[in-house]
Amino acid sequence: EAGVTQSPTHLIKTRGQQATLRCSPISGHTSVYWYQQALGLGLQFLLWYDEGEERNRGNFPPRFSGRQFPNYSSELNVNALELEDSALYLCASSLWGVVSNQPQHFGDGTRLSIL
Amino acid sequence: LAKTTQPISMDSYEGQEVNITCSHNNIATNDYITWYQQFPSQGPRFIIQGYKTKVTNEVASLFIPADRKSSTLSLPRVSLSDTAVYYCLVEAGGGADGLTFGKGTHLIIQP
Numbered sequence: 001e002a003g004v005t006q007s008p009t010h011l012i013k014t015r016g017q018q019a020t021l022r023c024s025p026i027s028g029h030t031s032v033y034w035y036q037q038a039l040g041l042g043l044q045f046l047l048w049y050d051e052g053e054e055r056n057r058g059n060f061p062p063r064f065s066g067r068q069f070p071n072y073s074s075e076l077n078v079n080a081l082e083l084e085d086s087a088l089y090l091c092a093s094s095l096w097g098v099v100s101n102q103p104q105h106f107g108d109g110t111r112l113s114i115l
Numbered sequence: 116l117a118k119t120t121q122p123i124s125m126d127s128y129e130g131q132e133v134n135i136t137c138s139h140n141n142i143a144t145n146d147y148i149t150w151y152q153q154f155p156s157q158g159p160r161f162i163i164q165g166y167k168t169k170v171t172n173e174v175a176s177l178f179i180p181a182d183r184k185s186s187t188l189s190l191p192r193v194s195l196s197d198t199a200v201y202y203c204l205v206e207a208g209g210g211a212d213g214l215t216f217g218k219g220t221h222l223i224i225q226p
Binding site for chain 1: 161164166202218
């Protein structure tokens with residue numbers, strides 16, 4: 001079974017640009033979660049999508065947005081990039097739409113570096 | 116919101132048993148307790164999950180007391196490759212309130 005895949009592995013941008021990160025969940029998983037992990041810090045919850053709808057978002061500004069496609073893959077967009085957006089962006093998927101006892105399965109992330 | 120508290124770091128030696136405790140005083144009835152392991156520049160990996168009492172799999176055990184306000188991850192006979200950050204997550208049924216990872220416990224295993 002293929003795991004969660006994220007692309008690109010690394011992304012270098014400059015301040016003010018826009019970044020698009022992509023995630024393919026495990027086959028059969030309908031929920032996709034996005035996290036930001038700045039260097040040396042824990043995971044900060046960004047967004048949760050299920051069945052194409054945004055179900056919840058963390059405490060991040062509106063320039064962080066995304067969507068989930070009919071095939072359950074997802075895209076995270078970050079507009080007007082700032083230096084502090086440099087981080088590892090992790091995507092996870094789970095089997096059910098409701099977060100209950102289904103653990104999340106993570107990809108290995110996209111390292112976004114802002115110059 | 117079920118908030119978790121873990122030690123920031125722990126040290127142990129190869130072959131020892133390691134126990135990492137997580138406090139979650141306001142855990143809700145629907146919440147499960149899940150532990151993840153993360154190596155540098157990788158995504159977290161699921162280790163074990165439980166609701167109450169004891170759960171054991173091929174890599175770890177999870178002990179949860181009757182009041183469920185804490186849980187203990189037990190790693191038997193650790194090796195150098197167990198050096199990683201371990202996160203305790205209380206997953207809230209029905210919503211994303213529980214999707215808050217703390218800073219985790221950095222476990223360092225020495226020879």
